[in-house]
Structure formats: C-alpha cells, structure tokens
Amino acid sequence: MHEGSIPIVNAMSDPAAAVPVLEVSGLRTRFGPLRAVDGVSFAVAPGETLCIVGESGSGKSTVALSIMGLIPPAAGRVEAGSIHLAGHGELRGLADAAMAAIRGRAMGMIFQEPMTSLNPVFKVGTQIAEVVRRHQGMSRAAAHDRAVELLRLVGVPSPQMRALDYPHQLSGGMRQRVMIAMAIACDPMLILADEPTTALDVTIQAQILALIEELKQRLGSGIVFITHDLRVVAQIAQTVCVMYAGVVVESATTRALLRTPLHPYTSGLMASIPAAQPRGTRRRLPVIAGTVPNLAKLPGGCRFRSRCPKAFDLCAEVEPPLAPPAKGDPDRLVRCWLHADGVAA
Amino acid sequence: MGTARYIARRLIFSACLILGVSVILFAMINAIGNPIEILLAERPGMTDEVIESVSRYYGLDGSVTDRYFTWLWAILRFDFGTSIIYNQPVSEMLVTYGLETLKIQIPAILIALVVSVLISVMAATRQYSRLDFGVIAGAMLGHSLPGFFIGILLILVFSYWLGILPSYGAYSTRNMLMNSTLIDGLWHMVLPVGMLVFFNTATLTLLMRSSLVEVLRQDFITAARASGLPERRVVFGHALRNAFIPVLTYLGILFGVMLGTAPVTETVFTWPGLGALYIMAIQQLDYPLIMGETMIITFMLVGATLLTDIAYVAIDPRIRLA
Amino acid sequence: MTPLLDVADLAVHFPVFRGPLRRKAGTVRAVDGVSLQVFRGETLALVGESGCGKSTLARAVLRLQEPSAGQLRFEGQDLLRLDRRAMKAARRRMRMVFQDPHASLNPRLRAGEIVGEAFDIHGCTRRERDAGVAELLTLVGLGPEHAARFPHEFSGGQRQRIGIARALALHPSLVVCDEPVSALDVSVQAQIVNLLMELQERLGLSYLFISHDLHLVEFIADRVAVMYLGRIVETAPIQSLYAAPLHPYTQALLAASPSIDPDRRHQHVVPDGEVPSPLSPPSGCAFHPRCPFAIANCRAEMPPLLTLAPGHDVRCWRAGEWAAAPQRAAIPVGS
Incomplete structure (x- = not known):
C-alpha cells in the first residue's frame, strides 16, 4: 500500500534476462579439515534480492566472506570456483590491494551485529567519510558532507548532529543504519547483507527491511541477503538458495519455494516455524530430528540423509546432483534423489 | 563541561593523596627518633647540651604537629631543607640528579613504546606464525630476566669485550668524546637506555600484542576491511587505537614508577641520578634527602596516574560523559 | 481460582x-x-x-x-x-x-x-x-x-x-x-x-x-x-x-512480525521511530510519540489499564473505539 511513495528507478521486468551483477560458480572454501562451502553456484541480477537461507554451520556466512575476499588467510582459504563481478571480472586470485579497491566501492557489506561492527573510538560521520575518501578521493569537508547526506538517505533523524556521535551513543537500529550508509557510500552494484536484522527488534527489523528494499530500488544494486529466517525471506527475496552443510540443496523463486518446497530439508524448516494451530492438548511442532552433521567428517551420499524422513538406499550411496526436478518447474533446482529423473520411487 | 569537572575532581583527589602520603612519611620518619641523637650520639664528647642546640638549629625541638606543618609549608615552596651529608639544598640536588634520571628514563620509555608497537603489529597480524611465537618467547624471556642481569650482560659485551661503549657515569671524566659534551653524553646514555628499553619493550610488547590480537578479531575490523580500507589503515588507524586502551594503564605506571625503578639501573651503570642518590641517602640516613625524594616519587606517581586518567578520556569516547 | x-x-x-x-x-x-x-x-x-x-x-x-x-x-x-x-x-x-x-x-x-x-x-x-x-x-x-x-x-x-x-x-x-x-x-x-x-x-x-x-x-x-x-x-x-x-503497540508488533506468506508483503504499516530512553520516558502514554492514533490526552496523562472484555486489559485512551470497531484498528489514520 505504500509502494507508490517510493520512486522506482529500476524498472526491470525480468531480472533473469539481465547480465548478472555477480556470478558465483563451484565455490569451495575450507577451514583446515572443515569444508565450510563445498561447491556453491548462484547468480544475482541487478535489482534482484537473492536470499541464502540456512542454519548455523550451513556455510552461508562463509559464502559472503569468500565473495568479499575476507576469509582470514591464517584460518582458511577459497580453494576452488569462480567469483565473477560485472565490470571487474574474476575476483578470485586478485591481489590484496586490488581486492581492497573493489571492496566498499563495487560491493558493500552489512553485518549482523550493529553493536560491534562500528569502531567505538571514532565518530560515525568520520567512519562513513573515511570510506568515501578512500574510494572517491574527496576532500575531508566534502566527504563529511557526503556522510551527512548518506545518513539522511538511510533515515537517520538530524543527520548533521548524529554524524558527530560515537557509536555507543546510538541505538542498535541507528547503528545498523550507519552500517548501511557505509555499505552504500559508493553506490555499489552489489550489497552483501549477513543477517542484518537478526540482532534487531521486530519493529526495527521491519524498518531496516523496508530501507534495504527502498535503497535497492534507488541504486538498482543486486543484493545477497543471508538469513536463517524463512519469514524474512518471504518479505524480501525474489530468489532463494537453501544451504545445508556447505551445499545448496534447493534454489527457486521465493514464491515457488515457499508454496511448494521440494527438498525435505526445506519443507522441514518451513513446518517447524510456529504458526497458529487449533488449541487443545498435544499440540506439537513438526521437527527435523537430529542436528547438523560435523563438516570435518561428512559421511558419503546425501548430507541430509541422517535427518531425512524420506531417505532410501541410494541416498546413502551417492550424493544427489543439484538439478531441475524431474517433474515441474525447469527453472528451479533441487539436490534430492526423490526429484531426480528416473530415480523417484 | 563534564570533562573539565572530571579533571578538577581528579586534581583534588590527587592533592589529598599526596597530603596523605606526606603525613604517613612524616610519621614514619618521626617514629625512628631524633636524627641528631642517632647521628651524633656515638661520637665522643657529645653532651646533651650540644645535641639539644643542634636539634634546635635543625628545628627538631618543637612538637610533632608543629614540625609537620613547618615541613609541609616548606615543601609547598619547594624547600626540602639541606642535605645533612652533602650540605646542599635538597631541592637543588633533586633537580640536578632528577634531570639525569629523566634523561635516560624518558627516552627509554618512548623508544620502547615505538619498538613494541612495531613488533606487536608484526606479530599480531601474523598470529600463530613462527614470527609470532618468536616474539612471544622473546618478550616473555625479556620480561622475566631481572633488569640488572641485562645491564651486566650489556656491560660485558659492549664495554668489556668490544670496548666501544662506556660502562659507567654520565660523562667522561677526562677527555670528552669528539670534544663535545652532547655527543659524549649521548655516548654514555646508550647502555643504560638500552637496558631500560629492553626491559620495557618486553613487557609492553606482551601487553600490546595480546590486546591487538583481541582487537583484530572484532567485527569492526572485518567491517573496516569490507569497506575497502587498505590493511595498513585498518591496523594502524582502526585497530591500534583500540588496542592501546588496556596498555595505557601500564604506560602510566611505567612513567609513575620510573624514579622508583631508577635505583637498579643507576647502580648498575653508576649513573648520577635520583635512584643512586636515594640509595645513598638511605644508607647514610640523610633525612631531608630521603623525605624530599620520597615526596618527589609520590608526585610523579600521582601525576602519572592523573595523566593516564585524562588520556583515557581522550582516547576512549565511551568513558566521556554522554 | x-x-x-x-x-x-x-x-x-x-x-x-x-x-x-x-x-x-x-x-x-x-x-x-x-x-x-x-x-x-x-x-x-x-x-x-x-x-x-x-x-x-x-x-x-x-x-x-x-x-x-x-x-x-x-x-x-x-x-x-x-x-x-x-x-x-x-x-x-x-x-x-x-x-x-x-x-x-x-x-x-x-x-x-x-x-x-x-x-x-x-x-x-x-x-x-x-x-x-x-x-x-x-x-x-x-x-x-x-x-x-x-x-x-x-x-x-x-x-x-x-x-x-x-x-x-x-x-x-x-x-x-x-x-x-x-x-x-x-x-x-x-x-x-x-x-x-x-x-x-x-x-x-x-x-x-x-x-x-x-x-x-x-x-x-x-x-x-x-x-x-x-x-x-x-x-x-x-x-x-x-x-x-487493541493497543496500537500490539498492532504494530503484529504488523512488523514478518509472515511466511510471500504474497503478504508490506501489508501493514510499521511504526516510525524507536523505543525511547527509559531514562527520560515520554509524558503520558509512553507510546504516544510513535503512535499514529495519539490524541492530546495521550501526551498529558498515562491511561489506566482498562478491562474491555473478560481477561482482556488495555492501557490506551482510545481502546474503547478499537473495541467497538476492531477492523478499523489496522488502518492508520492519515494515510
């Protein structure tokens, strides 16, 4: 109902037809023996919000850090795959300095914890201005003005005064707005958001989701939005990748995925979200039994097998490929033998 | 403003502290007894009359409180009386010897600070590397070795074996090096400063490295990298200032106790500073000198603590009044 | 009981x-x-x-x-x-x-x-x-x-x-x-x-x-x-x-809670602003600065907790109006 008040710059009708902003294929990232990301591929079009959903240990945050080139070299490394950013080509293998020049300019990142993601000893205006100065070579004064303008853009009231505040003087919601201002300071074509609303209260979460949506319309950027919450996915995403134990198990448009989940993990996740149920005794939530497997010693076959109510012999023997389902929408992908050609019982 | 009031209160608190120390010091010295009796009683031909007149001469005949306030009023005017042994005004001696002490202590702390920052950055940015472990091991060793041991080792190597640096004193007694007081003075400073730098660097590096490792793990460092800041700027601009906050306390103590730790260095290198003077004063029961030096050490310690507190406010906005 | x-x-x-x-x-x-x-x-x-x-x-x-x-x-x-x-x-x-x-x-x-x-x-x-x-x-x-x-x-x-x-x-x-x-x-x-x-x-x-x-x-x-x-x-x-x-804050919380249904996006209005500092709470009803329905009385006086139905208590001056016409409650005034 408020859609009309937002100026829609990006008038793209079919995101899939456009050249993707980001194309990731076969990404593998390891932390020692731990295969955190084990062959992940996806693409994001300009103006598209792609959600990566998963629980802790699914590798979703590692995907974001791998794209940004921020995997600490002492802890792990991107082993294989390609990360292609429109206008900048292949990012994997770029020198540190070249990568640093792209970060914050062509791609910005928003983090989960607004309380700890800003440097406590610098004024927030200074921190935003620093990014602008670094990438756009502005003077100190011009960068400060731009920082104030960015704060206004992300909905911080009296931005002139707030720019002079230190992070501890701002609420969690305001700090997250500051983080967003930093991420979009140089009009990036790609925004990576790693659980940006998880630490926030529900009314503030709604405000931040609306802000991210509005900024996407304005800048026409592609967004990779990482979350564990399928309800947030329903609110913000055009396409979804569901990750489990380092791989994508299902990807589809949001509506298709939430209306008819194909992978048993996706349907299990959806079912375990509490919703209104008839009153009376013995109300229970459907659960996914067990816990996420240890990534350092994954068994062969399907990674979800041990928790899957529908697992059969083949699941233990061979890992299913991520492929279009045998029946139904050819645009979606699922990693499950139940939906594979000629296998489904 | 809040900060000004804060500093004002800290100043008042510091003054009270100094006053408290002066009372305790005076009471303790007084408890030992009449110094004239202790110093002169054993001498032959000392009659009670002589002791009494000497006591009167030194103002030791009044009541304890009278004498305390006379003394307090005097030290407020920077008059610490006359040294019994050297027969010179204590205030002049404090200045002369104090400058000699500061001459080696201040450069030593500053050099140690710079060196430890550089070493810590190298180690912390390569955590768990061989370099990092080497730095930790070295710093632990340096921190555990007693200062005089390092001093003697330095003398052995550079003065005795190599014979390139002087092992004692602040100036050459006969021929100045290159006929310049400045160069000769610097030449003599090398070993004592070296010993202090070694010791201070070890401790500062231990603190700074662990603090920096902790800070480099924080989210805001990842966020700074994510906004494309060059690594040098991330480490020196963003991490170091945060890492410095816990180190500040130790730095304050270092400045505060530098007169207190001076005796060891100055004994090893026969340096004509306050530390050596203090030892001498105690050995010879030179009361005015002991009291004067103790008050100066107190002043330094309280002053350093005050400066540390102010530095905290400057460096960490979270401490400031909101 | x-x-x-x-x-x-x-x-x-x-x-x-x-x-x-x-x-x-x-x-x-x-x-x-x-x-x-x-x-x-x-x-x-x-x-x-x-x-x-x-x-x-x-x-x-x-x-x-x-x-x-x-x-x-x-x-x-x-x-x-x-x-x-x-x-x-x-x-x-x-x-x-x-x-x-x-x-x-x-x-x-x-x-x-x-x-x-x-x-x-x-x-x-x-x-x-x-x-x-x-x-x-x-x-x-x-x-x-x-x-x-x-x-x-x-x-x-x-x-x-x-x-x-x-x-x-x-x-x-x-x-x-x-x-x-x-x-x-x-x-x-x-x-x-x-x-x-x-x-x-x-x-x-x-x-x-x-x-x-x-x-x-x-x-x-x-x-x-x-x-x-x-x-x-x-x-x-x-x-x-x-x-x-019945309370506008409860309505806001419910509206802000995301739904799993992708077709029910942005159907509700999310309240502006944030929870005020408990050190200096607003006068009257603490929610009035964020409330789209606030009237003069809300700024002046803290409303009492009124029982409008068995077991249903509300602290809002206008709760009676919402109780009379509950469907109206979700429609923000002035938009």
Whole structure:
C-alpha cells in the first residue's frame, strides 16, 4: 500500500534476462579439515534480492566472506570456483590491494551485529567519510558532507548532529543504519547483507527491511541477503538458495519455494516455524530430528540423509546432483534423489 | 563541561593523596627518633647540651604537629631543607640528579613504546606464525630476566669485550668524546637506555600484542576491511587505537614508577641520578634527602596516574560523559 | 481460582550512574507498576522489545533482582516478606531457564553436576542426587550416560535441554523461561518448544514465557502480556489478542512480525521511530510519540489499564473505539 511513495528507478521486468551483477560458480572454501562451502553456484541480477537461507554451520556466512575476499588467510582459504563481478571480472586470485579497491566501492557489506561492527573510538560521520575518501578521493569537508547526506538517505533523524556521535551513543537500529550508509557510500552494484536484522527488534527489523528494499530500488544494486529466517525471506527475496552443510540443496523463486518446497530439508524448516494451530492438548511442532552433521567428517551420499524422513538406499550411496526436478518447474533446482529423473520411487 | 569537572575532581583527589602520603612519611620518619641523637650520639664528647642546640638549629625541638606543618609549608615552596651529608639544598640536588634520571628514563620509555608497537603489529597480524611465537618467547624471556642481569650482560659485551661503549657515569671524566659534551653524553646514555628499553619493550610488547590480537578479531575490523580500507589503515588507524586502551594503564605506571625503578639501573651503570642518590641517602640516613625524594616519587606517581586518567578520556569516547 | 503467582504493582527502579565519576544521573523505571497473574498449568507469555523490562520483571519475580515496590505472592506466600531460609525453600518451586545455553552453563562442571546442584543445595544424599539426575536427563530427552560430559561436548539444543533439566530438579511449579529458544537454530527450536510443551502436560508446570517472537508465543502460550517501557500495555488470551489486538503497540508488533506468506508483503504499516530512553520516558502514554492514533490526552496523562472484555486489559485512551470497531484498528489514520 505504500509502494507508490517510493520512486522506482529500476524498472526491470525480468531480472533473469539481465547480465548478472555477480556470478558465483563451484565455490569451495575450507577451514583446515572443515569444508565450510563445498561447491556453491548462484547468480544475482541487478535489482534482484537473492536470499541464502540456512542454519548455523550451513556455510552461508562463509559464502559472503569468500565473495568479499575476507576469509582470514591464517584460518582458511577459497580453494576452488569462480567469483565473477560485472565490470571487474574474476575476483578470485586478485591481489590484496586490488581486492581492497573493489571492496566498499563495487560491493558493500552489512553485518549482523550493529553493536560491534562500528569502531567505538571514532565518530560515525568520520567512519562513513573515511570510506568515501578512500574510494572517491574527496576532500575531508566534502566527504563529511557526503556522510551527512548518506545518513539522511538511510533515515537517520538530524543527520548533521548524529554524524558527530560515537557509536555507543546510538541505538542498535541507528547503528545498523550507519552500517548501511557505509555499505552504500559508493553506490555499489552489489550489497552483501549477513543477517542484518537478526540482532534487531521486530519493529526495527521491519524498518531496516523496508530501507534495504527502498535503497535497492534507488541504486538498482543486486543484493545477497543471508538469513536463517524463512519469514524474512518471504518479505524480501525474489530468489532463494537453501544451504545445508556447505551445499545448496534447493534454489527457486521465493514464491515457488515457499508454496511448494521440494527438498525435505526445506519443507522441514518451513513446518517447524510456529504458526497458529487449533488449541487443545498435544499440540506439537513438526521437527527435523537430529542436528547438523560435523563438516570435518561428512559421511558419503546425501548430507541430509541422517535427518531425512524420506531417505532410501541410494541416498546413502551417492550424493544427489543439484538439478531441475524431474517433474515441474525447469527453472528451479533441487539436490534430492526423490526429484531426480528416473530415480523417484 | 563534564570533562573539565572530571579533571578538577581528579586534581583534588590527587592533592589529598599526596597530603596523605606526606603525613604517613612524616610519621614514619618521626617514629625512628631524633636524627641528631642517632647521628651524633656515638661520637665522643657529645653532651646533651650540644645535641639539644643542634636539634634546635635543625628545628627538631618543637612538637610533632608543629614540625609537620613547618615541613609541609616548606615543601609547598619547594624547600626540602639541606642535605645533612652533602650540605646542599635538597631541592637543588633533586633537580640536578632528577634531570639525569629523566634523561635516560624518558627516552627509554618512548623508544620502547615505538619498538613494541612495531613488533606487536608484526606479530599480531601474523598470529600463530613462527614470527609470532618468536616474539612471544622473546618478550616473555625479556620480561622475566631481572633488569640488572641485562645491564651486566650489556656491560660485558659492549664495554668489556668490544670496548666501544662506556660502562659507567654520565660523562667522561677526562677527555670528552669528539670534544663535545652532547655527543659524549649521548655516548654514555646508550647502555643504560638500552637496558631500560629492553626491559620495557618486553613487557609492553606482551601487553600490546595480546590486546591487538583481541582487537583484530572484532567485527569492526572485518567491517573496516569490507569497506575497502587498505590493511595498513585498518591496523594502524582502526585497530591500534583500540588496542592501546588496556596498555595505557601500564604506560602510566611505567612513567609513575620510573624514579622508583631508577635505583637498579643507576647502580648498575653508576649513573648520577635520583635512584643512586636515594640509595645513598638511605644508607647514610640523610633525612631531608630521603623525605624530599620520597615526596618527589609520590608526585610523579600521582601525576602519572592523573595523566593516564585524562588520556583515557581522550582516547576512549565511551568513558566521556554522554 | 487463586493464581499460582500473583504480582501486584511490582516496580524495579535502578539508579543510573553516568560518566567517569559515577554520579547519579537519574532513575530507570525498568519495571513500573506491573500486575499479572500466572495460573496453575498455564503459559503466560511476556512479549516486548529489548529494553521493555521483561527480563528484569522475570528476575524480580524470582527475587534474583530485589523489587523496589509492590507485592509478590507465590503459592499463597508473600515472597517479599520471606527471610533467606524461607526464600531458599520457595526457590525450589520456582526456577528459571535462560536464553543463552552457552553462557548459562558453567563450562567446568559436568552435566550431572549442573543438573544435580539443586539437590546438593537442598541437602539430598548422593544417591538421591544421582538417581534424580538420571531421571531428569531422561526426562529432557538425554540419557544418564550424558551426566559425565562437559557442556562443550553438547550441541546448542542439547545444552538447552540440560538447562531445562536443571530447572526441573526438585519439582518446581513455576518455570520462568527467558527467551529459551531464541539462541537456537530453527530446526532445533522446534525440538525445544515441543519438549517444553510436553513437560508442561506431564508435570503440570506453569510457564512465565518471555519472548520477542510473536509467532512462537501464539503457538505456545495461553495468555499474553505485552510490555512497553516498563509497563504492561495489553493483557489478553491468545485468541483475542491475535484476532483483535487493541493497543496500537500490539498492532504494530503484529504488523512488523514478518509472515511466511510471500504474497503478504508490506501489508501493514510499521511504526516510525524507536523505543525511547527509559531514562527520560515520554509524558503520558509512553507510546504516544510513535503512535499514529495519539490524541492530546495521550501526551498529558498515562491511561489506566482498562478491562474491555473478560481477561482482556488495555492501557490506551482510545481502546474503547478499537473495541467497538476492531477492523478499523489496522488502518492508520492519515494515510
């Protein structure tokens, strides 16, 4: 109902037809023996919000850090795959300095914890201005003005005064707005958001989701939005990748995925979200039994097998490929033998 | 403003502290007894009359409180009386010897600070590397070795074996090096400063490295990298200032106790500073000198603590009044 | 029916010290005149955003935080009049499950010691303790063999099971659950929620259930109390609260809770602004600066908690209007 008040710059009708902003294929990232990301591929079009959903240990945050080139070299490394950013080509293998020049300019990142993601000893205006100065070579004064303008853009009231505040003087919601201002300071074509609303209260979460949506319309950027919450996915995403134990198990448009989940993990996740149920005794939530497997010693076959109510012999023997389902929408992908050609019982 | 009031209160608190120390010091010295009796009683031909007149001469005949306030009023005017042994005004001696002490202590702390920052950055940015472990091991060793041991080792190597640096004193007694007081003075400073730098660097590096490792793990460092800041700027601009906050306390103590730790260095290198003077004063029961030096050490310690507190406010906005 | 827990006009005020000199800068009324009842076998959910005082209220109920004023009756006893010994005995009957299963278990104690601590404190023999621990671990879906393990050997969900077993030692009648599943993964949340519901049915427990997740609350609770800035703004049975929320803040919370249905995007209006500082709360109704329906009276005077239907209390000057025309409530004025 408020859609009309937002100026829609990006008038793209079919995101899939456009050249993707980001194309990731076969990404593998390891932390020692731990295969955190084990062959992940996806693409994001300009103006598209792609959600990566998963629980802790699914590798979703590692995907974001791998794209940004921020995997600490002492802890792990991107082993294989390609990360292609429109206008900048292949990012994997770029020198540190070249990568640093792209970060914050062509791609910005928003983090989960607004309380700890800003440097406590610098004024927030200074921190935003620093990014602008670094990438756009502005003077100190011009960068400060731009920082104030960015704060206004992300909905911080009296931005002139707030720019002079230190992070501890701002609420969690305001700090997250500051983080967003930093991420979009140089009009990036790609925004990576790693659980940006998880630490926030529900009314503030709604405000931040609306802000991210509005900024996407304005800048026409592609967004990779990482979350564990399928309800947030329903609110913000055009396409979804569901990750489990380092791989994508299902990807589809949001509506298709939430209306008819194909992978048993996706349907299990959806079912375990509490919703209104008839009153009376013995109300229970459907659960996914067990816990996420240890990534350092994954068994062969399907990674979800041990928790899957529908697992059969083949699941233990061979890992299913991520492929279009045998029946139904050819645009979606699922990693499950139940939906594979000629296998489904 | 809040900060000004804060500093004002800290100043008042510091003054009270100094006053408290002066009372305790005076009471303790007084408890030992009449110094004239202790110093002169054993001498032959000392009659009670002589002791009494000497006591009167030194103002030791009044009541304890009278004498305390006379003394307090005097030290407020920077008059610490006359040294019994050297027969010179204590205030002049404090200045002369104090400058000699500061001459080696201040450069030593500053050099140690710079060196430890550089070493810590190298180690912390390569955590768990061989370099990092080497730095930790070295710093632990340096921190555990007693200062005089390092001093003697330095003398052995550079003065005795190599014979390139002087092992004692602040100036050459006969021929100045290159006929310049400045160069000769610097030449003599090398070993004592070296010993202090070694010791201070070890401790500062231990603190700074662990603090920096902790800070480099924080989210805001990842966020700074994510906004494309060059690594040098991330480490020196963003991490170091945060890492410095816990180190500040130790730095304050270092400045505060530098007169207190001076005796060891100055004994090893026969340096004509306050530390050596203090030892001498105690050995010879030179009361005015002991009291004067103790008050100066107190002043330094309280002053350093005050400066540390102010530095905290400057460096960490979270401490400031909101 | 007398309630198991009866809280009347409870207040918890904290003096606030600021700046390097820790001077008193004011008083935070974290909980300010809260009355609520928990009946036997029911779940009362306490919802609200961070800083609304719900966790402080929970701690005050257990006297882990000494209330500044008010009455606290539990199982017929006036808790605030009890001496230390009597309070210790009362604490056997009212226990707490914490939010963070990582931080709330002592990492140096074995699971058996953590669960058995209550037995030791209340002077049971070693055999009674071991038998009790084994029974409790089985009850929460673990096994007696887990007693010898340390917390770090368990997953997050298992750790929360240990936390629940600890709370259930010595047969409490009331368990205060402070966001017991919000730190857990989605698939594990459901397991813990089911466990809590199963235990309630088997043991007849009452829960004071603190949560910010309105979907979860709708599933698990019988009644809800909504808090805003230290006060209860609405109390109602689940069905009426979700069908016809009467306080504008409750409406905002429900509107802001995302729905799993992708076709129901941005259907509601989200309130502007943020929760004000509890140090300087707004005049009158604390919600008025963010309320789209505020009238002059809201700025001037704090509305009383009015009972508009059986069991449905609302603190809003205009609640009568919403109750008369509930469908109007979701339509913001002036848009």
